[in-house]
Every structure is written in C-alpha cells, then in structure tokens.
Amino acid sequence: MTKIIFFQAHPDDLEHKCGHLMHYLATKSKKNHIIKIASLTRGEFGLPGPKYDKFKGDLLAKIRTRELFNAEKIHGILPENIDFFGYIDGFVPFNKDFVNRVAEYLKKERPDIIIAPEAIYTWYYHMDHINTGRVLFYIIHKKLINFTPILYFYTCLHPNFFFGFKKKDIKSLTYKLITCHRTQQWLLRYTMLPYRPFSRFAGRTLHGWKYAEPYRRVYFNKKYVYKNKPPLIVRIFTHFFSNLPWTKAKYPQEMLLKLKEN
Ligand SMILES: [Zn+2]
Numbered sequence: 001m002t003k004i005i006f007f008q009a010h011p012d013d014l015e016h017k018c019g020h021l022m023h024y025l026a027t028k029s030k031k032n033h034i035i036k037i038a039s040l041t042r043g044e045f046g047l048p049g050p051k052y053d054k055f056k057g058d059l060l061a062k063i064r065t066r067e068l069f070n071a072e073k074i075h076g077i078l079p080e081n082i083d084f085f086g087y088i089d090g091f092v093p094f095n096k097d098f099v100n101r102v103a104e105y106l107k108k109e110r111p112d113i114i115i116a117p118e119a120i121y122t123w124y125y126h127m128d129h130i131n132t133g134r135v136l137f138y139i140i141h142k143k144l145i146n147f148t149p150i151l152y153f154y155t156c157l158h159p160n161f162f163f164g165f166k167k168k169d170i171k172s173l174t175y176k177l178i179t180c181h182r183t184q185q186w187l188l189r190y191t192m193l194p195y196r197p198f199s200r201f202a203g204r205t206l207h208g209w210k211y212a213e214p215y216r217r218v219y220f221n222k223k224y225v226y227k228n229k230p231p232l233i234v235r236i237f238t239h240f241f242s243n244l245p246w247t248k249a250k251y252p253q254e255m256l257l258k259l260k261e262n
Helices: 015-028 052-053 058-075 096-109 125-143 167-180 182-191 197-200 230-241 253-261
Strands: 003-008 035-042 084-087 111-115 152-155 161-165 211-218
Touching: 003 015, 003 052, 003 125, 003 211, 015 058, 015 111, 015 161, 015 167, 035 058, 052 125, 058 167, 058 182, 058 253, 084 096, 084 197, 161 167, 161 182, 167 182, 167 197, 197 211, 197 230
Parallel strands: 003 035, 003 111, 035 084, 111 152
Antiparallel strands: 152 211, 161 211
C-alpha cells in the first residue's frame, strides 16, 4: 500500500493543479492507496480588498475548511485524512520551527510520495507556496528523516512528469472541484482562464491524452541530481515570475501589522 500526501498552502490550491491525479489515485487506481492532504493554512485572508475585511480571519477559515471538505468528498477523501498545520494565511514561514514540525509530521506519517507546491522554478511565487515546497525539499535533502519519500512539485516551470486527462474531465471534474470553493470564485475565475491552454500545452507530447497536469519529480540520488537543473530559459522565467505584483498576496494592512508585532 502506498501512502501519498498532498501538501497545500491554502484550501483551494490542489483543485486545478492536482485534481486529476488525486481523483485517479483516490478512486480509479486498482491499488489501494492512502491519500492524505496536509493544509498549512485555512486560507483565512483569501478575499480581495478592505471591503471584505470583516469576513477575514476565523469566519473565512471556517467557511474555507468546509469548502475544502466538500471538494475532497468528490475524490472520496474524508475530513479525517485532511490535516491542518494552523499557520496563518500569508505567513507560512521558512524557519526552524516549521522545519521541525513538518519533519515530525513526516516521521509520524511516513509517506511514500509527497506532492507539494514548487519551491524554486515556479510561475506562482506566493511565499506560502514557496516555503511549503522549500521545507519539504530541505527536510529530505538534509536527511532530517530516516527515509526518502519521492517528492513531486506542482506549479512548476520545468516539469518532467505529466498526468494525462481528457477534455471532458475538465467539465466533469475540474469545474466541480472549483465550484466547491465558493468564496474563491473572484480569483478562480481568472486563474481558470489559462487552465485549458496550459493543460493542452502540457499534454502535447502524451500519447492518447490531449491534456495533462505537469509535475516535477525532484531527484535526491546523487546519480540523478543533474536532472534537477533546469535550462537557462526556466531560470530567466523564474526571476520574472518572482517579481510580479499579483503573486504577492494582499492582506489587510492593520492585521498585517498586528501579526508582525506578535
Ligand atoms: Zn494558494
């Protein structure tokens, strides 16, 4: 039996990045997999502008947790298989405490495979995502756990693994998943626009599939680490994407200041 943990920074991160792979592993694969989700935050600041400030915090966290549970029900993943780390949306750190907490979690869970947001070469440079990927890479690379799970990154610019799906699956699965996150439609409406062309591009080389989800397998074995190095163009793009203003999350200034003080 294989245990797979999908890591995400926010409750809606996985749906149009890993939805098809998750659905296959959870419902169609003949082998019995254990699928878990580890959510670093509950996305409690995920609404635009100050006019929504009154909903941000505990109330939004509660609603988004429910939205996540509803979406995962589609894959048959039960709430008891969804773990929350309790970090504050926008403040997922990269520090000793975070490293230790995730390392302890991995020691307890012992996953065979980890799927997480890309830490370096990504088009989605939100620090919560970056730090989630970084901490997992760091723990395995520094051998802070006594086993080596296979690590895949999503939202990557340099994919080396593709999971194929059909055009009809976009309607029958992706949209259903996305619709569960009702508070996030203001953002998902836009992020879904490039979804079809990007997935079509990712699926161009797969036989029998038109669309695909791209992933990057990270290599830790010395013999293969050279495969981790992307071409120059990817490094240039990484620099470009890391400076885009829309990838910087916007939080209510007052709350930000208060949180920074604590
Ligand atoms: Zn996110």
